[in-house]
Amino acid sequence: VIFPETVARGYAAYESEVLERDPRFAGAPDTLSIIIDAAHKRGIEVHPWVWVFRAGYTQDRGAILKAHPDWVMLSKAGDDLSANGGLWITPASEPARKFLMKLYEELVTKYDIDGLHLDYLRYEVQSPMPYGYDKTAREDFMDEYGIDPVLIDRLSQNMYSWNSYRERLINTFVQELSLRLRAIKPDLLISAAVGNDPTVARVNLLQNWPHWADNGWVDFLTPMSYTANNETFRKLLAKEADAARMSRTPMAPGIGLHLFKTDAEKATEQLNIIKTFGFPGSMLFASAHLTDEMLAAIAANAYAEKPEKSLRDVIKHRRRSYVKPTPPPLGIPENVLPVPAANVPRTAAPIEVDGDDSDWSSPRYVTIAHDPEGNPASVETKVAMRYDDENLYFLFVCSDPKVSEIKRTVDKRDGPTFYEDSCEVFADIAGNGAVYYHLSTNALGTMFDQKLFSPAWNGDWKTASKLNDSGWITEIALPFAALGAETPKPGTEWRVNLTRNTTTGGSLESFAWSVPYGSFHSPDRFGKIIFE
DSSP states (O other), X not given: OBOOEEEETTEESSXXXXXXXXXXXXXOOOHHHHHHHHHHHTTOOBOOEEEOSEEEETTBOHHHHHHOXXXXXXXXXXXXSOTTSEEEBOTTOHHHHHHHHHHHHHHHHHSOOSEEEEEOOSOOOOSSSOBOOXXXXXXXXXXXXXXXXXXXXXXXXXXXXXXXXXXXXXXXHHHHHHHHHHHHOTTOEEEEEEOSSHHHHHHHHOOOHHHHHHTTSOSEEEEBOOOSOHHHHHHHHHHHHHHHHHHTOOBOOEEEGGGTTTOHHHHXXXXXXXXXXXXXXXXXXXXXXXXXXXXXXXXXXXXXXXXXXOHHHHOOOOOOOOOOOOOOOOOOOSSOOOOOEEEEOBOSSOOOOSSSOTTOSSOOEEEOOBOTTSOBOSSOEEEEEEEXXXXXXXXXXXXXXXXXXXXXXXXXXTSOGGGSSEEEEEEESSSSSSSOEEEEEETTOOEEEEETTBTTOOOOOEEEEEEETTEEEEEEEEETGGGTOOOOOTTOEEEEEEEEEEOTTSSXXXXXXXXXXXXXXXXXXXXXXXXX
């Protein structure tokens, strides 16, 4: 099966009577017909890949949102462009839903396609800033539940209703689309690219794909199991295999070729791991990263033997009775720990960043005492903070009885230090969650930083780490200028979180000063620091 990208960025790649053609294909022949003809001659099925609710990006809002700006999805802060650089159609708009239905019906009617592959069948990622707060959704929700969702705290009971409402908008879209397309072409196979962890997908994407599978609205799923780490890959596949068994829906986990560069061995390793779990197939994302060397290696190894069954042999159509969705897996705690606050004193002299605490006389410590869900930390971590005219300083004192087992191998700037023994700082200067900075440094002193989710941002800051008999110490000097800020005046308040990751317990554990109750990228749960 091949999945040619056919509707993307708010444009159609073919001549459509419903949607403007992508300018990149202006004057081009009917490429989709050419692909279908060539593929069918070789016994290959064609399932056009379409973007559903994502419809534009930073440089181009796309034809759909240009024509219908009132269909755009908004964040809780009222922004349309997300931190990931995406623009989205709100699933709450009935005219938008009808438009998308008409577009896909045209595709199924106009072309001899074998299936349809749905991508971005979800909301924008809900962290750092939640999405789905456009006027249409807010008014609809208020009519039904009597509260403006903008006023809902994500750790309150009302969040169950708000997440259920948004999930339902996606669920009913999938249900209706499935019924309409199968009425046109009964043997059409409908598939979707979905979040790799079913629980995380529901919480962070409002995507309840096990519910679609339970009800037979999709014929197969391709979880986006994109990671270069084989251990993480196996853990994701285990969850996907459980979901596949429970829903009786075939799955073809996707591997991210873009993560492997030209490493053909890594690609074949993961394809063979997929086989060990008994999945009937796999998806390669994407052809732009499929080099000749990689293709040859895959053909000679993971794909060397012809499968006993075809895709259609694996898929068994069943008429199923309706299965209700389960409540959103939010896990809202009965008792929510308060957001902590700390005063930051001035230092009389600049602090030398050298990995020891000799310049820190009588430091005032806060403690990193909990895991992300509020459970007690397994190791002790203390953090002191000071500032002068130029810098905000941090001193992390990380106790660890297994010093010899501390992991510190990442040695390149912007490498994944946070998967090793490391310390992290999250700083939101404005305090509104719209823009914040993330610094991470491992016990080797390697630096990772980003502004929101752009690792391309590299700030001019300093760090140093040293091991000692009882653990290790990290110092950080963060210039205010690197954040585009002036020296804070006394009384200035920032939102900050301080976190630590440790591996010496046998697996990666993470702890925080302010408990996020979810991802560390939760600016609504950053603590408060007040400059003295």
